[in-house]
Amino acid sequence: MIILSTPLKQEDILKLNAGDNVLLNGTIFTARDKAHLFLLEEDFPAVKNGIIYHAGPIIKNREVISAGPTTSARLNPYTPKLIEKYGIKAIIGKGGMNQSVVEALRGKAVYFSAIGGAGVLYAEAMKLKNVYKEEFGMPEAIWEFEVKDFPVIVAIDSKGRSLYNETLRKSGEAYSKLV
Amino acid sequence: MNLKEKIIELIRKTADELPADVIAAMKKAEKEEDNFVAREILHKLLLNVNEARGEKKPMCQDTGTPFFYVKYPREYTQKQLAGIIKEATDEATLAVPLRPNAVDCLSGKNIGNKAVIHFEENDDPKGKLEIDLLLKGGGSENVSIIYSLPNIELKADRTLEGVRKCILDSVFKAQGKACPPYIIGVALGGNYEGVAGESKKQLLRKLDDQNSVPELAALEKKALKEINTLGIGPMGLGGKTTALGVKITAGTRHPASFFVGISISCWGLRRQKL
Numbered sequence: 001m002i003i004l005s006t007p008l009k010q011e012d013i014l015k016l017n018a019g020d021n022v023l024l025n026g027t028i029f030t031a032r033d034k035a036h037l038f039l040l041e042e043d044f045p046a047v048k049n050g051i052i053y054h055a056g057p058i059i060k061n062r063e064v065i066s067a068g069p070t071t072s073a074r075l076n077p078y079t080p081k082l083i084e085k086y087g088i089k090a091i092i093g094k095g096g097m098n099q100s101v102v103e104a105l106r107g108k109a110v111y112f113s114a115i116g117g118a119g120v121l122y123a124e125a126m127k128l129k130n131v132y133k134e135e136f137g138m139p140e141a142i143w144e145f146e147v148k149d150f151p152v153i154v155a156i157d158s159k160g161r162s163l164y165n166e167t168l169r170k171s172g173e174a175y176s177k178l179v
Numbered sequence: 180m181n182l183k184e185k186i187i188e189l190i191r192k193t194a195d196e197l198p199a200d201v202i203a204a205m206k207k208a209e210k211e212e213d214n215f216v217a218r219e220i221l222h223k224l225l226l227n228v229n230e231a232r233g234e235k236k237p238m239c240q241d242t243g244t245p246f247f248y249v250k251y252p253r254e255y256t257q258k259q260l261a262g263i264i265k266e267a268t269d270e271a272t273l274a275v276p277l278r279p280n281a282v283d284c285l286s287g288k289n290i291g292n293k294a295v296i297h298f299e300e301n302d303d304p305k306g307k308l309e310i311d312l313l314l315k316g317g318g319s320e321n322v323s324i325i326y327s328l329p330n331i332e333l334k335a336d337r338t339l340e341g342v343r344k345c346i347l348d349s350v351f352k353a354q355g356k357a358c359p360p361y362i363i364g365v366a367l368g369g370n371y372e373g374v375a376g377e378s379k380k381q382l383l384r385k386l387d388d389q390n391s392v393p394e395l396a397a398l399e400k401k402a403l404k405e406i407n408t409l410g411i412g413p414m415g416l417g418g419k420t421t422a423l424g425v426k427i428t429a430g431t432r433h434p435a436s437f438f439v440g441i442s443i444s445c446w447g448l449r450r451q452k453l
Contacts (some may be wrong), residue, residue: 056240057240057278058240058242058276060276065276066236066237066239070318071321071356071357073356074321094355094358095318095358096354096355096356115223115413115414116358116445117238117446117447118224118227119227119231119236120227120230120234120236123240138278138279138289139241140289153216155416164415167410167415167416167417170410170417171354171410172351178408179344179347179348
């Protein structure tokens with residue numbers, strides 16, 4: 001098990017390999033569809049060199065109730081620009097991202113898979129620090145969390161290896177035998 | 180408890196507790212899975228199920244769109260029930276809590292939660308009020324799909340063999356995006372919105388039930404077995420657990436049309452009955 005803390009060091013990120021289990025500590029920011037457009041249009045220095053979590057949590061009276069990942073693929077079109085603009089070091093999400101993101105991560109950053117539907121387990125590893133753009137609504141706001149031993153798997157590393165591409169290839173072979 | 184309070188409890192239970200048949204299928208999958216990462220993921224998902232039930236918290240932050248299927252006896256009216264369900268949904272949003280998931284398409288404003296209600300009259304004079312609730316997340320809704328047969332790209336004709344190809348294609352296209360292992364509802368028919376609705380309704384069936392139509396029962400079994408050779412696995416990270424169930428229904432169609440509606444659910448199939 002690899003333990004990493006924010007601010008993430010470039011050399012630590014580059015050392016990670018697809019398949020590694022990692023525990024994250026420190027600060028993460030949620031961003032979904034609306035937040036990505038906002039981050040690209042305006043300046044939001046707080047996320048610089050940081051970790052973006054694709055998630056729309058349930059928060060009640062500042063308590064984190066349930067906070068697993070959302071589908072990352074929706075954010076494919078915006079992610080290369082986001083990595084470039086803010087020097088994002090890591091993205092946490094579920095379901096994987098496309099080849100343009102794999103290329104954008106190369107030599108710079110990684111994509112971590114969290115487990116979709118494990119909302120309560122993740123909430124227990126998170127503390128709310130701040131919220132920005134709350135007017136976007138609860139799922140779409142930018143929530144800043146302090147996380148402790150937040151478990152993730154490296155699913156796309158900085159060397160171009162994507163576990164999703166491997167699944168796609170293998171499932172494609174199996175699929176073509178069935179139809 | 181009055182009806183509104185009962186519905187709030189129904190919503191809470193649906194958000195917090197995975198149905199027993201789905202838990203059993205997940206446990207069986209965990210036992211039989213030989214991919215290490217896949218087994219770990221299934222194990223953690225089951226831990227989360229326990230934690231959510233114990234702590235009375237929604238197991239997934241996406242508490243979805245509430246789909247109510249209401250069978251009502253004569254003493255009720257649709258208007259009256261719709262009002263009670265709306266009030267219960269609003270109160271449950273704060274009390275459970277649910278994530279506010281209704282966004283106005285034009286203004287982009289999040290307005291809370293909006294229940295979708297399907298009504299059916301219960302003709303039986305001794306019939307009681309029956310309510311099924313499905314909380315379905317957005318990620319799995321996004322990979323649901325309607326095919327029109329024949330489909331040249333899939334070489335799918337208007338046969339059950341063509342339907343089988345559609346089912347496999349839908350799962351192959353979804354990959355790990357919508358939180359596999361999936362439960363797949365399928366409806367064959369001749370009107371567009373009908374197959375979407377009926378395929379979703381198939382998700383209300385218990386995973387271990389038996390389809391009364393032999394050829395559909397056989398296709399359910401075959402499709403499930405084949406999907407689980409794709410190797411997509413839990414969360415799309417590989418493994419033989421890609422689906423937990425396939426449920427199919429068939430209706431009538433216009434001679435010109437043959438639609439296959441496919442509603443995909445994430446592993447967290449949240450449905451309960453009042």
